[in-house]
Amino acid sequence: MNKKLIIFAKAPVPGKVKSRLGKSIGMEKACDIYRALLDCLISTCQEEESFKIVLYVAGSQDFFKKYYPKLKVKKQSEGDLGNRIHNAFKTELNDSTQVALIGSDCPLLSMDHIQEAYKNLTSADLTIGPAKDGGYYLMAMNQAHQIFDGITWSSELVLKETLALAEQQNLNVELLETLSDLDTEADLKRHQEFFLNSNKLSALWPYPS
Numbered sequence: 001m002n003k004k005l006i007i008f009a010k011a012p013v014p015g016k017v018k019s020r021l022g023k024s025i026g027m028e029k030a031c032d033i034y035r036a037l038l039d040c041l042i043s044t045c046q047e048e049e050s051f052k053i054v055l056y057v058a059g060s061q062d063f064f065k066k067y068y069p070k071l072k073v074k075k076q077s078e079g080d081l082g083n084r085i086h087n088a089f090k091t092e093l094n095d096s097t098q099v100a101l102i103g104s105d106c107p108l109l110s111m112d113h114i115q116e117a118y119k120n121l122t123s124a125d126l127t128i129g130p131a132k133d134g135g136y137y138l139m140a141m142n143q144a145h146q147i148f149d150g151i152t153w154s155s156e157l158v159l160k161e162t163l164a165l166a167e168q169q170n171l172n173v174e175l176l177e178t179l180s181d182l183d184t185e186a187d188l189k190r191h192q193e194f195f196l197n198s199n200k201l202s203a204l205w206p207y208p209s
Contacts, residue, residue: 003051003118004092006101008076008085009038011063024185033204037182038104040200042068048111051100051118056088082148090144100127100140105181107194109137113176120174126166129176130159137179145171 010017012035014027022030045053055064055073064073077087085101092099100117102109109129117127117140126145129138134156147165151158166173182191195201 002096003098004096004100005045005051005053005114006056006088006092006099007042007045007053008056008088008101008103009058009064011057011059011061012038013059016059018183020183021185021188025188029204033182033188033201034104036201036204037107039067040198041102041104041109042071043200044111045114046071048114050115052096054092056084058084081153082151085139086144086146086148089141093141093144098140098142100138102129102138105183106131106137106179107182107191108179113138113179116176120176123172124174125171126173127176128159128162128173130178132178132180133183134159135181136162137181138176145169147171 012031014031015022017034018030019027021033042053053071055068055071056076057064057073058076061073061075064071074091076084078084088101089099098118098121100114102114106129113129117129117138120127121140121142125141125143126147127138127140128136131137135158145166147162147169149165151161163173180187180190182188192205195205
């Protein structure tokens with residue numbers, strides 16, 4: 001089985017990443033947290049050999065080429081988030097049978113969730129990992145279905161509208177466990193145990209500098 005994992009990411013620049021969190025704890029600290037979470041995610045994924053990783057980057061690619069030289073780095077396409085996601089799936093499914101896409105905002109996303117997403121595609125058209133804020137932290141497909149037109153991005157309607165478009169196309173959808181993204185100070189406090197139990201993240205706690 002030819003599998004790929006797309007990771008959507010941004011170069012860690014203060015004020016450009018985790019800006020909602022930065023308004024509460026400072027942009028520099030929020031950027032530090034983003035970078036640490038991203039590094040933990042990529043490091044974990046690199047340990048798995050059953051899929052190939054492709055980094056799709058918004059903004060400069062220099063950071064990723066410097067710190068992750070073994071990974072393929074591509075630029076996200078133009079347009080809204082839905083257009084960028086769809087184009088990434090379409091590109092990677094040209095030479096892959098299963099493709100999953102994740103961001104770097106969900107600390108509790110594990111390799112088990114990713115492997116479950118691939119497994120579901122043996123009987124489903126689409127796997128989605130719902131986020132508690134109404135969006136999703138993961139999506140996996142074996143064909144580049146267009147289920148992103150007209151989505152109200154950055155709202156609590158994202159998952160609901162995506163599922164409605166999937167239903168209109170008679171797609172069989174499997175849902176993973178619902179997890180929480182990390183976007184606000186309240187989200188950060190909820191993930192305190194995760195930070196304290198991580199070698200790479202524990203140094204960032206207590207988070208207010």
